[in-house]
Amino acid sequence: MLLRINHPEIPLKRYTTLLPSQLMDNLHSLAEQFQGLRFVHANSTATGGGVAEILQSLVPFMNTLGLPTERIVVSPEDPQFFQVTKRIHNLLQGSSGSLSRDELEVYFQCMERVAEDIKGRGLEASVWFFHDPQLLPLAMLLPKKKDELRFWVCHIDLTAPNAETLDVLTPLTSYYDGLAFSMNEFVPDGVLGHYPVYITPPSIDPLTDKNTAMSRNEALEIVAAMGVDPDRPLVAQVSRFDYWKDPWGVIDAYRQAKESVPELQLALLGLSQAADDPEALGVLHSVTDYADGDPDVHAYFYPEGLPASIDRIVNAFQTASLVVLQKSTREGFGLTVTEAMWKGQPVIGGNVGGIRMQIEDGSSGFLVNNVSECGERIVQLIQDEDLRLKMGKAARERVRQKFLLPRLALDYLNAVRLTLPRSTPDSPFSVNGKGNPFDSLEQLYPNGTVSSGKW
Numbered sequence: 001m002l003l004r005i006n007h008p009e010i011p012l013k014r015y016t017t018l019l020p021s022q023l024m025d026n027l028h029s030l031a032e033q034f035q036g037l038r039f040v041h042a043n044s045t046a047t048g049g050g051v052a053e054i055l056q057s058l059v060p061f062m063n064t065l066g067l068p069t070e071r072i073v074v075s076p077e078d079p080q081f082f083q084v085t086k087r088i089h090n091l092l093q094g095s096s097g098s099l100s101r102d103e104l105e106v107y108f109q110c111m112e113r114v115a116e117d118i119k120g121r122g123l124e125a126s127v128w129f130f131h132d133p134q135l136l137p138l139a140m141l142l143p144k145k146k147d148e149l150r151f152w153v154c155h156i157d158l159t160a161p162n163a164e165t166l167d168v169l170t171p172l173t174s175y176y177d178g179l180a181f182s183m184n185e186f187v188p189d190g191v192l193g194h195y196p197v198y199i200t201p202p203s204i205d206p207l208t209d210k211n212t213a214m215s216r217n218e219a220l221e222i223v224a225a226m227g228v229d230p231d232r233p234l235v236a237q238v239s240r241f242d243y244w245k246d247p248w249g250v251i252d253a254y255r256q257a258k259e260s261v262p263e264l265q266l267a268l269l270g271l272s273q274a275a276d277d278p279e280a281l282g283v284l285h286s287v288t289d290y291a292d293g294d295p296d297v298h299a300y301f302y303p304e305g306l307p308a309s310i311d312r313i314v315n316a317f318q319t320a321s322l323v324v325l326q327k328s329t330r331e332g333f334g335l336t337v338t339e340a341m342w343k344g345q346p347v348i349g350g351n352v353g354g355i356r357m358q359i360e361d362g363s364s365g366f367l368v369n370n371v372s373e374c375g376e377r378i379v380q381l382i383q384d385e386d387l388r389l390k391m392g393k394a395a396r397e398r399v400r401q402k403f404l405l406p407r408l409a410l411d412y413l414n415a416v417r418l419t420l421p422r423s424t425p426d427s428p429f430s431v432n433g434k435g436n437p438f439d440s441l442e443q444l445y446p447n448g449t450v451s452s453g454k455w
Helices: 021-033 050-064 080-092 101-120 163-175 216-225 247-258 280-291 310-320 335-342 353-358 371-383 385-402 405-419
Strands: 002-005 039-043 069-074 127-131 149-154 178-181 197-199 234-238 265-269 297-300 323-326 347-350 365-368
Touching (some): 002 101, 021 405, 080 101, 080 163, 234 335, 247 265, 247 371, 280 297, 310 335, 335 385
Parallel strands (some): 039 127, 149 178, 234 323, 265 297, 347 365
Antiparallel strands (some): 002 069
């Protein structure tokens, strides 16, 4: 149920040439203030998905700063858990419907067992970061120690959430000392003014295999081994097969562009690693049917028998493509946008969520509102090499300034600094007991949603 992951340290000097010098100075200064504290990041999947991607690099980076940091992966044994949490994810991003009593019982019962496991193992930390709705109930279920801070980090797009689901889950935030969101637009009205709220946009690690420089020749060799013609233009969308990523709209935009660029190929790269996404296979089948046997539409899902590691393959497709797409209809952030921009690629992204934060429309890429706009921008970029190079250069610099890993570490440490109450002589800090308005699940969910605290 719990997997404890200790990532090795990494040499800080490898980052210094890539970053503004003031950022590293600020990081070292904050790290010195927090000596003696222990940090834990908890999420729900070891690999696959943006949060796992971030933590695989953030945890060793914090250790390198001299801040003991551990990662815990929570994977409940109940097979229904991820079905329920995927539904919660979709509802929070705006799907219609509501959570049933049975779904809530699965959710809370699994989290109760996780909390018992954490207590049984004696896991302790000075600062906890619980990532995304899967783990939201844990702060309520774990006993709170005096010298301890807890943060909930929400990575999903809450610009237009399902109001009923948001009302059900928002009370659980009262058990946290601080909340973090990727954008101001994602902060629910129900938490504003009640708890410390921080804006912590995700970032990429420029030192991973996925993000280090790859020659175009090597990239073309890899995509050729995956069945793509290296001598013809390629556009790609790299993301899991998910309704919100709109792969059907990507195919429509490709078909429109292909009328002007007959040799065009499309790659949909969604190599599956995430255990918390039970819908992906169904989306893949739908997308495959929608492609209707087009030999120039290449969809990748299964991670077996690949010519290179998944990270190198992602790198190759982002490097080999003339244009990278991320035509999402909701997007908490979209690390694949950042990855491609870092490689000097112009990205065409849906004009939603965290994509808007990354792409400066017309400067470092294009934002689009529909299929027609997307198709037109594909043709424009393929036919104008000077524009591609100009936008790609601006894109890489924007990532260097705003979306590399050390900046995210600084954001988290600043959140800790700003949340700390005044120090006491006998403790690094002591949490000001502001009191929680709810003491039980029965108070959280009256009117029979949860009865007698039994889930």
